[in-house]
Amino acid sequence: MVNKRIFLDHASTTPVRPEVIELISEAYQRFIGNPSSLHRFGQESRRALEEAREKIAGLLGCHPDELFFTSGGTEANNMAIKGVARALSEKGTHLVATAVEHHSVLDACRSLEREGFSISLVPVDSYGRIVIEAFREALTPQTILASVMHGQNEVGTLEPVSEIGEIARSFGVPLHSDAVQTVGRIPVLVDTLGVDLLSLSSHKFGGPKGVGALYVRRGTPCFPLIHGGNQEEGRRPGTENLAGILGMARALELSMLELEDGDRRLHMLRTRFIQLLRESVPRARVNGHPSLFLQGIISVTLPGVPAEEVLICLDQEGIAASAGAACVSGALEPSHVLLSMGLTRKEAEATIRISPGKENDVEDVEVVIRKIRGIVLRTGPSFVPPP
């Protein structure tokens, strides 16, 4: 039997918007020149590139010259962490991040340990939210960078970035925020958040893969990660992926236009999902903050039911969900995020992430709940009430 395929893994990646694909295809025909070339073909490309930069800068509330295009969120995070650390290494060699950062932030920090830097990971509470006092205590006169993500990718908790920003500022420490999960999903304004650096990734909001950006506040020192020509003011060399950048700009623009409607729809889907889940699997637990969360990320622990089994069964039914971050799935390591929140190893291994998006409807939610209930029934029927 062929089921309708249901994609509930938008935190991992989103389908590219058809309008964006069309724009990219047009761009390949229209913009032939290298934006760095002096001739007309090059200058046309350059203008389109700068328009895209202005558009995105407008949506983030920053200056166009504070925005550097990268090959994605991972590169943006690597560039922010390594770039600032290396640029400020004479001032100090200590970095602070939360324990629940994405691997691209954590691994970038760890690789710096070999260059003589030290890292403090600030604990989170049981909701996955950074403990603000612990953050304050982690700062030392040696601290040169703090990195606190905006929306947690596995449990959806929103971190108090603006509060952290104020503290960081009072200590004179630049703050980076990995906003890969929030840009295009909720309003993200760099000044409201009070950040000095911010990473975003195009394929999380209906844009093409292989494109992202790093915001770097004017005056914030940041060395390049990749070295070469003068593109992006020498801070991110390499011939620009113009078509991809135009696609990202359009995708972000469209996402922001649909933000309110989209948020309302996702809220409705989420509420329905959790309500049905409570009814059909009462022992299931929803992780993350009860009020400060991203609508599109639902982390569910099904005690006693291995996540891997659930995901494979769902997959066979044509439903895509995830155990946590796609970037580590297959690694079979229990999530560092869930463990940091105080879940046991067993609980962490029984946790799945459902992330609905734009094209999902209530029926999708109902189908997935029925399937989850079936799987739980097979695994531990005594806990499930009769329908």
Added chain:
Amino acid sequence: MGIYLDHAATTPVLPEAAQMLAEASLRGFGNPSSIHIRGQMAREAMDEARQVTAKALGCLADEIVFTSGGTEANSLALIGACLARQDSGRHLVISAVEHESVRNTAHFLETLGFRVTEIPVDPAGLVDPGDIARALTPETILISVMTVNNIIGTVQPVTEISELARKRKILFHTDAVQAFPNMLVEPGSLGVDLLSLSSHKFRGPKGMGVLYVRKGTPLVPLVRGGHQENGLRAGTENLPGIMALALAIKRSRENLEKAETELRRLRNLLAEDILANLDHVKLNGHSERAAPHIAHFSVDFTDGESLVRNMDHEGVIVSAGSACSSEEGKTSHVLEAIGQSGPLARGTVRFSLSRETTEQEVRDASAVFRNVVVRLRSASAAGRFA
């Protein structure tokens, strides 16, 4: 639309590849790292693209690392190899005419405590393998010499240098961004450990590149945070881009030998036509070891920027040098290395052809060039004597 002769800067995306990219994006594979079926489909498509790419280069699929471009490939090769081998020594050798992405990466490595030796070139832009041999020390861990120079098109003696490197157990990287698709590039027969390619130079999409990493070559990743690309390059894979790259590389490899011969014929025709009709013009680069697609000239009594703009005005797109450094307004390090500096290096122009270039286009471009040079020279002479 005019005559586009700036293929060394970038090439138009192959319509077939653009279409594949659009279709793959529409199909929406999912994230190759996800365990669900869509993730698996994505992984299968990735594997296929990797195999196609490997076949075009005559190497193994797991020797291919997809990057965000030639610049990242070069940065990864140099930084990755040096950090991986730093316990054996901290000295690297590059040529004086490398692309900025190799040169500036080497300078960055100096700030990390590595020592860099730049090997000079002769007036034709050629590196002498003997000079490299003399620069090697027991501390040397990496040599990086480009396959084809991006400004003047000189083809470097990569096989000779790789033999040298192998004997001394030194890693050897070559930036082959300008070589492919205009010449056969096979890391195996070149004998290199690391080789960089850029997709948009062979009609693939921009924002994509390839680093060939010979099996067993130690490398530390540059971008971290996931196990993608064998742990050598983290980040959700740009699958549609990779599929389009694979198609473009496959098409480029088809009939490459024949295309190279024709390309060379047209390039020589262009050079002869220009030299026969204009005085005080010099063809730069090496007379025998010349890339089939690049013709770079020094034109006395003119400046490169005026040449480019005036030719553009007449519908012929060429470049004054490399696009990557075109905004600097200073003499290119390549021209300095071949002994052309100051006013002499000002009037330079690079024509770069592709296998789609026709004989008629070459003849027309040459005629436009002749007119523009004559006009600019008389204007500047008039200015001088006014």
